[in-house]
Amino acid sequence: MASGRKHLLKVIILGDSAVGKTSLMNQYVNKRFTQQYKATIGADFLTKEVMIDDKLVTLQIWDTAGQERFQSLGVAFYRGADCCVMVYDITSSKSFDNISSWKDEFLSQSNPKDPENFPFVVLGNKLDKESERKVANAKASQWCRDNGNMPFFETSAKDAINVDEAFQSIARNALSQVKEEEEYKPTINLSGGKKDKGQKKACC
Template sequence: MASGGSGYGEGSQKIDYVFKIVLIGDSAVGKSQILSRFARNEFSLDSKATIGVEFQTRTLVIQHKSVKAQIWDTAGQERYRAVTSAYYRGAVGAMLVYDITKRQTFDHIPRWLEELRSHADKNIVIILIGNKTDLEDQRAVPTDDAKEFAQQEGLFFLETSALEATNVEDAFMTVLTEIFNIVNKKNLVASEDQANGNPASLSGKKIIVPGPGQVIPEKNRMCCRS
């Protein structure tokens, strides 16, 4: 079981892993607010649109190891599409965000997923996030629609509210723990190889993640509103 350390005021502790996570989705779905809630436990009501690309970090403890999450946020507007290849390079996790009150932002998710899969490593860990559950009375995307899409595509899925801090921590921890477990399995394989006289090195190797359909979490992680 993963345990999230406070991580907001990072000291000079030894870092065991650095995982790059990218946030993607239409503009104004709350990507920057999700990032700011996770990285600094802050929410700004007068948030400005993100211009270009920025990233923030937070260090957590997962299974007694120190993991630095480096989370990249980009503007969802078309004109920033030129950043794609550099933006996705080295990413081992992705958060695909839509706004539950704007159907169009959910309808664009397959396009974002296609872009992600054409630029990122094909084994990247992906979570679909329906943000703004605090606006339940304006909901335009039924939870079941999103859950069905996530199951078809082999994605994790949660609904969040960056405003109320609902499920934001869980969403990041789901992705980070999955990546951590995969990396640890790789380390185990490498050490077994070395023990058997095969000097296998992990340096420069890609992290291999189970393919689509194999990363759906257990039921209690699948959903959704608190």
């Protein structure tokens, strides 16, 4: 039986330009893919309701620009994130090498309470271009193990490969983060009404 309380989870997607961040988000939320590339300006977000372990969860997925000139916009968009998704292109070694920088950028901008245990998920996108692969699965898997055993998926936004599975993992990891925070922020019922200290704001 589903829990009556809704959870709003803020998810940030980071990565170099053209790795497929927007395409992954659109494939997951709208089941749609387009070959036309249009760079994200600043940031945009979509929402989707999902059931995770009998809990109704609203994912607020933020797609941020990969261009360096927009990174200074990060603080407002990163604040309050429950999970960070880092995306690289399996046909681009540089995009994989930059994952570490994106992780450092996120931790610096968002300043989470417990950076050592903050949930990150890594996606190696464009699996439909296997013949052009430059980043070995084993190499990426090892990097994720060495950096806190991050969940890792290889995906194709174009062919919808592992996209739903990846975002299920993202939602589950984000929800676990919220649960831990709520242990220190109990709901308190007051005579004048209900006050929930653990309630998350809808946006940044």
